[in-house]
Amino acid sequence: xxxxxxxxxxxxxxxxxxxxxxxxxxxxxxxxxxxxxxxxxxxxxxxxxxxxxxxxxxxxxxxxxxxxxxxxxxxxxxxxxxxxxxxxxxxxxxxxxxxxxxxxxxxxxxxxxxxxxxxxxxxxxxxxxxxxxxxxxxxxxxxxxxxxxxxxxxxxxxxxxxxxxxxxxxxxxxxxxxxxxxxxxxxxxxx
Numbered sequence: 001x002x003x004x005x006x007x008x009x010x011x012x013x014x015x016x017x018x019x020x021x022x023x024x025x026x027x028x029x030x031x032x033x034x035x036x037x038x039x040x041x042x043x044x045x046x047x048x049x050x051x052x053x054x055x056x057x058x059x060x061x062x063x064x065x066x067x068x069x070x071x072x073x074x075x076x077x078x079x080x081x082x083x084x085x086x087x088x089x090x091x092x093x094x095x096x097x098x099x100x101x102x103x104x105x106x107x108x109x110x111x112x113x114x115x116x117x118x119x120x121x122x123x124x125x126x127x128x129x130x131x132x133x134x135x136x137x138x139x140x141x142x143x144x145x146x147x148x149x150x151x152x153x154x155x156x157x158x159x160x161x162x163x164x165x166x167x168x169x170x171x172x173x174x175x176x177x178x179x180x181x182x183x184x185x186x187x188x189x190x191x
Contacts, residue, residue, distance in 0.1 A: 002060060006046040009039060015087060017062070019045065028062035029083075031072075031090035037064050052076075052083050061087065067095045071132055078127045080120060088115050089124075102128045103162045129162065148172075151181040155189075164189060 005028065007021035014035055019026045028047060030038075039045055047062035048069045061083060063069040068090060075086035089098065092113035101109040102125055110121035148169055155165035168185040176184065 002049050002051045004046060004048050005060075005062065007044065009041050009043055009045045012038060012041060015091065017047075019047065019062075026060055028060045029087060030062045030064075031068060031087050033090060033094055034062065034064040034068060050076075050083075059083065065095070071095045071098060074128060074132050075124075078124060080123065085115055085120075089113050092116075099132055100166075101125075102132050103166050105129070105163055147176065147178045147181060150178045151176075151185060154178075154182050155185055158186075160189060 005019050005021055005026055007019045007026075009017060010020050010025060011018035012035070014032065015029050017028050017030055017035070017038065019028055028049065030047070034047070047064065048066060049063070050061045050069060050072055052059045052061065061072060063072065072083075072086050072090060075081050075089060076083055081089075089110070093101070093109065097109070100106075105125050107118065107121040107125055110116050110124055111118055116124075151172070152165050152169055155168060156162070160168070165185075168188050169181075171188050172181050172184055
C-alpha cells in the first residue's frame with residue numbers, strides 16, 4: 001500500500017525515525033544498516049517501505065535499498081519470523097552477509113543475531129535457500145561480480161550444491177573470466 005516515502009527527517013530514535021511528508025509525520029522502523037546511512041535531522045530522505053497491518057497496529061518499516069526490503073519480505077514469509085525479528089536479523093547482519101550465510105548454509109552466523117536460536121536459524125537456512133542466495137549480494141560487488149555470478153549459476157546448473165559451488169568460487173582469482181572460471185572451478189571440484 002505505502003511503497004516509498006520521501007520527506008524531511010524529523011527525529012532519529014533507533015530503530016524508529018519520524019519522517020515529515022508534506023505535513024504528515026510517519027513513524028518508520030528501520031534496520032540499523034539503513035539507520036547508519038540516514039542523513040542528519042532536517043535533511044530530505046527517501047525510504048522504500050513495507051506496510052504491515054496487524055490486529056492491534058499498523059506499522060511501517062523502511063529500507064535504504066531494494067535488496068534490504070526484498071530480504072525483509074522474504075524473512076517475514078517464514079513461519080515464526082515476524083517483522084521485529086526480520087528487522088533484528090537485518091540489523092545484525094547486512095543483506096550480503098545474510099545471503100552468503102544462506103548460500104554456505106552457515107547457521108552459526110545467524111545464531112549470533114540476538115533473538116535467533118539454533119532451530120530458527122536452521123529454519124531460515126532451509127526456507128530461504130534459493131530465494132535469498134548468491135543472487136542477493138552473496139557475490140562481491142566489484143567488476144568481476146557478474147562473471148562470478150555466472151560461474152556460480154553454471155556450477156549449480158551442473159548439480160553442485162550451494163556450499164560446493166561457493167567454496168570453488170572462493171578459490172578462483174578475482175579477475176577470472178566466465179569460461180576460464182568454470183574450467184578452474186570444475187578442476188578444483190574434481191579433486
